[in-house]
Structures are given as structure tokens and as C-alpha cells.
Amino acid sequence: MNQAILEQKHPMDAYLREDRIPHIWCPGCGLGIILHSFLRGLLKSGLPLDKVAVVSGIGCTGRAAGYVKLDSFHTTHGRAIPFATGLKLAKPELKVVVFSGDGDLVAIGGNHLIHAARRNVDMTVICVNNFNYGMTGGQLGPTTPLMARTPTSPYGNPEPPFNIPYLVAASGAVYVARWTAMHVRWLEKSVSEALLKRGFSLVEVISPCPTVYGNMNRQPTGLDQMRYYREKSVVRNGANPKNVDISLNGEIIVGKFVDIERPTFSDRQEEITRRIFAPELPERDTSQQEATEV
């Protein structure tokens, strides 16, 4: 490789674990671009970096936690959100980010995803959706478009996919956006908005995965997939999440879909605790009595 390139510093080097580069991601993968946009969005938000924690699950995207120079946790498959919930509730001053993939968050972790949205736990989820399980070799997942070919759907996927923005909006998320790896500036902006939003925010990012998924679905390079995003994505801010389904090589509606206000889980817990001790709402301390009543 050209020596000049090797010596040049990446603008995000200060926020990455340089000693862990090169990363594991394939040529043509969108994760490097998305991680870069995430870091730019994070810096733009102005949040103190010592108070930001990144939690990942398992999969290609799950490796992101290992590359950022922040407090970061690479947890088990699907469980990043409940881990992040404990972290956030126990230390409210932290900004907790879950950075993980579609299979991790929506399949094995799907239950945790909807419950965190329902509770409105104050966290930001970056959900990178590459339509398949990349790390294990491209098998179908809950976001694989209908009829797409994968190593476990060689004749076409018979399952309709989850529409992630609709799923989390219906569950109670206060901020929901979707972009692709081509929309780097919009993505950066959405990341910083989501990070500054109190409550459960989710940014879905559609990402190229040329190695197997693209290859089996007539987009064999990362560039082919980026061209597809350019040609077929439509920015529609404020679109009803119900109407943003994704079909095989069809239109991708992107934009900010949800931005509402709702008390967070911690707000409600604090309110309840305040009422326990509020003089105007005298509450009997029953602990001494309860102990003997059992």
C-alpha cells in the first residue's frame, strides 16, 4: 500500500481504537461508513465522551463496540438492549448507545427491542440492517426481503420481513429514522438528534453486504448496492412508518419518521419515588410492619 496513505491519520482516529485496525469487515461493507457517520453525529451532539457507553450484541455490526474508543461492551447475541437498560437505569448520567445488527436486534433480541421501546428507556439504538446474517455466511433473517435468495433460502425467502420503523414506533419509540449507508450526512444528523433525544430512539441504517447477500441478489459489489440506494431510495420525512415496507430490490423510503415526546422510564420511576416521600402525599413506610406481617 502507498506509504502516504499508511501515514495519514483518519479524522476519527482519536475516537477509534487504532490498535484494533484493520477491522474485520469485508471490502464493500457499509459498516465503516456507518461507524464514521455515527462518530461524526456523536461529536456533533456535544455529549461528553467519558459519559457515553456503547453496547453491542453479536454479528458483524456487533463488532463496532470493539472499535470505538469509549466505554464499550460486546455482549451476547440479542442481549445488548437489556444490558444497556441495566447500565442506564443504574447510572442515569450515562448516554447509552446500542449499536448492533438487524438479526441481533430484531430476531433473537426482538423481544427486548419492543419492551425497551414500550418502557421508553432513555437509549439510542443504531440498527444496521443488511438484510441477512452476514457473519455466519448470509443466511436469511427477520428483515430479509420476501423472495430474496440466501444460503438458507436458495429458492427464495418465503417469510415477509419486519418493517423495523413500524415495529418500534408501534412499541413506543419517541424517535425513529431510517437512512442508507449512502445518506451519510442525513445519517450523521439523525444520529446527533437521536442522541440528544430523551427516551428510546432508533436509527435504522440500510447497509451493503455484497459478500453473500448482494452476490445472491444481483448486486454483487458494494458499489452495486450503493447505486441501488441512490436510484431507489426516496426521502420522505414524516412518512407513516406503516408505509415504509422494504421489498426485494424495490423502493427504500428513508427519512425521519417519528419525533415525539413521552416521559422516559426513569422519569416515571423518579416520579413514583418522589410520591413515596412527598409530604403532600403521605405514604406509610410499611417496611417495618411488612417484615413482621409475612
Add this chain to the structure above:
Amino acid sequence: MTKSKPLTGEFFMNGDVACAEGAISAGCRFFAGYPITPATEIAERMSLRLPRVGGIYTQMEDEMASMNAILGASWAGVKAMTATSGPGFSLMMENLGLGIMLETPCVVVNMQRAGPSTGLPTLVGQGDMMQARWGSHGCYGIIALSPSSPQEIYELTIKAFNLSEKYRTPVLIMSDEVVGHMSEKVVIPPPEGITLFPRRKPNVPPEQYLPYAPDADLVPPMANAGEGYRFHVTGLTHDERGYPVMNAEAQDKLVRRLVQKIERNKEDIIQIDEDGVDGADVVVCSYGISARVSQFAVERARQEGIRTGMLKLVTVWPFPEERIRKLARRVKAFVVPEINYGQIALEVERCAGGAADTVLVPHMGGSIHRPESILDAIRKAAR
């Protein structure tokens, strides 16, 4: 924030409530759980008490989430606990492994009921003892304590938190339905009478901090999230930096340390209660509620002139191998009553190594042993 006064004095409470109070005395300020009989009263008690002492109670969507939430809370620097029974314990195995791999202090309570599967809700069992040792995949060391009474579960819950901080590991309380639901006198000392082991904090600046560089006792100091250390930890095999390393050497180094940090500190960890073991021909070795039933049988056997000792395993894991090995050289037999088809008996037999007999007194669960069954076993073993 306003807080209630610490609970101190003498109370009549059940084992579940005593467990919750032990956690609060130990400084536990985060509980995540999922309702399951016979552990539900622990969650109920924590939901009542934690908001009053500045803590957080949260009910999660399942036991996998509960286990993860307490790991997250522990990394935030807050002592954390969950409580469950067999079916939930099975679900927790996945992230118990994460807790062990990340070396995360926390306490997991299993109020055992009879299985397999849904089994007998909610009648007693002790069938999860081997699961406690080996239930999560891979090789590791584990600490498990087994209380026999509400007072003991109160005390052992405090001990469990102390051990978890000292050895940076999840600690299991392997209790059972009968202990959980029996009500007895519980004495709660004033806070100044309770010794707590504080978290082992790093004493180097953040840029020099290695999350998995162990002290001499093989346990690494632990930074919490949000303190400026900017550490990375992973469930993958990792080096002292916490970075993934995918080779046999890193695996060897890490797994040996995870096992040995418990093994090498066994003397400090293991607690056994012995009664009349010296000079005994037969030693009854039991734990949890079965140890209490055994005590009755032991006293009856002594009245019949059989020299009988009682060895109660307060710590079940790590197992007191040396003690059993030594006793095996001079006793005739060990009698092991347990509410399963033989789990801890296998350990006793292994340690006895043929030098003394091991007589299992199995009971499939749904009730505790009848003392007569244990007494019969003692009589036969003494012959």
C-alpha cells in the same frame, strides 16, 4: 434523595424476604427480575424496598433480560441481583456465562423447585445443583452458596455480594422453595455491624488501565462505565486489554485464570458447618433444606449409639474436596440426602475415591425427605 432508615432488629420473615433484606444490607441497589414462584416474593420485597433506599427495581421481559440488566447495572458501579427458580435459571445460563467472562460482580438467587421443565410449581427440589456448576457452556469456576434457613439466607446473601466483589464473579445462592417460604426469626444487625467488601478499583490512570490485568490473587481491578477509563470488554476470548484474541494461547491463559481464581482461593471461599464429625463412623453430608432434615436423623442415630457426624455444605461450589478426601480415610461412609437423583453425591463419591462408601438418599422432590429415610441409610451405612 430521601431514604428510609435501615431495617434493624428482630423480625419474623420468610426466606425470600430475608434474602431481599440481606441484599439491601449488602448495599444492593439494583434488582431486575421476572416473576416465578417460589422466588417472586424476593422481587416483590425488592420492589417495595428499593425505591425507599435509593435503589432501582425493574421487572424485565424475561430472565435473559433480567440477567443482562444486572450485568449492565454492575458495570455502572451498582450492586445488583436477580432471583428466579428452575425454568428461569435455565434461561439465565446464557448470560451467567457473559457475567463470568466479563468478570462481573452480581448475585443470582435460585429458589429451587422440582423439575425437569415446568415440573412441580411450586414444590421443593434441589435438582439444579450440577446446573449451577456446569450450566453455562464452556469451562469456568463458580461460587454457589446454599442456605438452610431464613436467617442463613439473610447472612449468605451479604456474603454472596462480598464474594462477588472480591472475586469479580457472579455468585449463586442455591436455595429452595421450603427455605424461601418458611417463616422464622431473622435478626438484622445495625449497618455498622455488617462488613462489606468494596469493589476493587484500578489504581492506575485511564491510559494505563488494562481491564483484565489481574492482581496476585488472579482477580483484576474493575473500572465502572462513565469514569473516564474508556475500556472495552467482550464475551469473546480476550487479552488483558479486553481485546478479542482468537487463538489457543489466549484461550488457555484466560480460561485457566477464570477457573484458578476460584480454585486457588478456595480456602477463603469455602464455608462448611461440621458437627460431631471427629470420631464419627458415618458422616451425613447435605445442604440447604435437606441439611436441616438430616440434622434430625443424625440426632436420632446418635441416640441409637451410632457415631454420626454432620457436614453441612454452606458453600457447595467450589466443592470442599480436600475435607471430604481427608475424612474418607477414617470414616466408614458418607450419607448424602438431596432432593434429586444424585448430584452432590457424585462429588462426594469422587472425593471419597473409594476410601469410604457414599450412600445417596435420593428424593425426587415435591416434599422434603422423611427423616426416617435418612436414618435408615445411616443405620445401613454404619453396619
